[in-house]
Amino acid sequence: MRLIIAEKPSLGRAIADVLPRPHKKQDGYVETASGDVVTWCIGHLLEQVEPENYDPAYKQWRFEHLPIVPQQWQLQPRKNTRSQLSVIRKLLKTADTIVHAGDPDREGQLLVDEVLDYLKLSQARKKNVRRLLVNDLNGSAVKKALARMQSNSDYVPLSVSALARSRADWLYGINLTRAYTVLGKKAGYGGLLSVGRVQTPVLGLVVRRDEEIANFQPKPYFEVFALLVTDQGECFKAKWQPSEACQPWMDDEGRVLDRRLAENVVSRVQGKQGEISKLDKKPGKETPPLPYSLSVLQIDAARQLRLSAKEVLDVCQKLYEQKLVTYPRSDCRYLPVEHFREAPEVLGAIRSNDEHLANAVDGALPDRKSKAWNDSKVGAHHAIIPTTRRADLYKMGDRERKLYGLIARQYVAQFYPDHKFSAQKVSIIIEGGLFTASSRTVMEEGWKAVFPRKPSSPEKEDSQRLPEMTKGQALLCKEAELAEKQTQPPKSFTDATLLSAMTGIARYVKDSEIRKVLKETDGLGTEATRAGIIELLFNRKYLARQGKNIHATETGKALIKALPEPVSQPDMTARWEASLNQIVEKKGSYQSFMSQLEQQLTQLLLEAGQSGTINVQGLPPVSASRFKKKTRRKKAPRRAS
Structure with a gap:
């Protein structure tokens, strides 16, 4: 008999679903027609004992007892899970092969390993335990995972770390x-x-x-801007860059704190000629953002959806149990190369599930492989992505729909070209002072077309478009402007x-x-x-x-x-x-x-x-x-x- 021990009942059911039928549902496990038995933990079945279990004297809290360091560590069954532990104990006695199906992370690895240790599984039998890593609860993914199990001993370092x-x-x-x-x-x-x-x-x-x-005390600081004009009458603004000689009047972040210094620069450059000392113009590109790990998903969901970290994890777990996304507690942002073959099917599911992404999916290039597919950067689990499952998201809550949309959009972006732009930076010397300006012109929208456009701030230095210029070209400082600002608290x-x-x-x-x-x-x-x-x-x-x-x-x-x-x-x-x-x-x-x-x-x-x-x-x-x-x-x- 092959005994498969899952971390949670939901994972246990997903594994049993792909095994031969008919099934016999028993108390705490499922028997399949092939003779395989699937059981599960209910999260941690065991917990650390309290100090008084090591020495009754520790029941009294006294400083002289410290540090309390157990010489032989002890675990005990959690009160509400004793019966399930008994089920696993009984099944282990008749199992020929044991399969560890804890979640694919270090906590999931330890969770089942500690049960096997607590139930005194012999060293000889431990060597033969297999490891099943399931990142996706859909049937096809579970079948693939069952076909490529490894030795559980390969994951000893993960368990030891936990x-x-x-x-x-x-x-x-x-x-x-x-x-x-x-x-x-x-x-x-x-x-x-x-x-x-x-x-x-x-x-x-x-x-x-x-x-x-x-405790923050705001301080005024000063910036100088020059309105520069070319011979053709084209205008743009450049910002003064203080030199090392100005450091006595600057703070640690390079801001000028002395108004008189800034006023002096204004009076010196107003109406004077400047010359372009350096001109850089080069193409640039941004690759699509990688798919989500849990932390990055939580950060984006907090910013865009106003969800707390716990809400994101809870909703993501629900999507996982409904087989709509892959394993949610992932710290990885990469995908296995073999997963690339499923891209058309995953994209089709996204198009079916989220009408807001239909146009984005239609514009995707399924044959394009971004840097997200990289086996060398995938450990026990991969990035969080949608599965091939199709479902009616409108039967779900608003949070589930929106979080699925975030995960799906990040995946769709992998099939779009790089965002390409032309970056230009110019340095101008006016009366010995250095002024700089920059601009960035989009050449190809690429993957950014998939994401909602953010409103640009008019205050950004690169929001202007620079005219065509050449090194050594003369420019007129038509006007100089002193801008007084206040330092801001964190x-x-x-x-x-x-x-x-x-x-x-x-x-x-x-x-x-x-x-x-x-x-x-x-x-x-x-x-x-x-x-x-x-x-x-x-x-x-x-x-x-x-x-x-x-x-x-x-x-x-x-x-x-x-x-x-x-x-x-x-x-x-x-x-x-x-x-x-x-x-x-x-x-x-x-x-x-x-x-x-x-x-x-x-x-x-x-x-x-x-x-x-x-x-x-x-x-x-x-x-x-x-x-x-x-x-x-x-x-x-x-x-x-």
């Missing part, structure tokens, strides 16, 4: 939450101070941004920009050495967890929305103020994410990662203990009885990453 992350989150959350809750109690605060590896740095990002905005975080900050966390890392190591794709959390982390901060009343902007609440601000700065900075957890990715790529090890983590944790606890207390001013009062009620339970308060 295991390291899970244990790191437990160690960090348990120890630091207990440490600062105990210190808070000493300082007179009776509530729980929840600290998480990811949630606390994310909250810190928002708190610090709010502080920058509140913008408040929105769903889109907070997600962008989490995925590109290197921009917010203080340590320059760490910043050099981190890639733009490294970030806080994973594709599957970022939405949950943001939602957790809202649920705990640490964050709140004002229109589309996200701000820290007074509670959130007070919590970050109460904690030492390293705990709320992204540096350490960004380093962790890079190390976890190295484990997946076989460039790092579990032992090295956990050893470094324990050293860092010990140092953080040492610093916390030396301080002896924390600043709890501003934290809302919490009754001691409420806190004690939680500690009397068998399980201590949960902490999240």
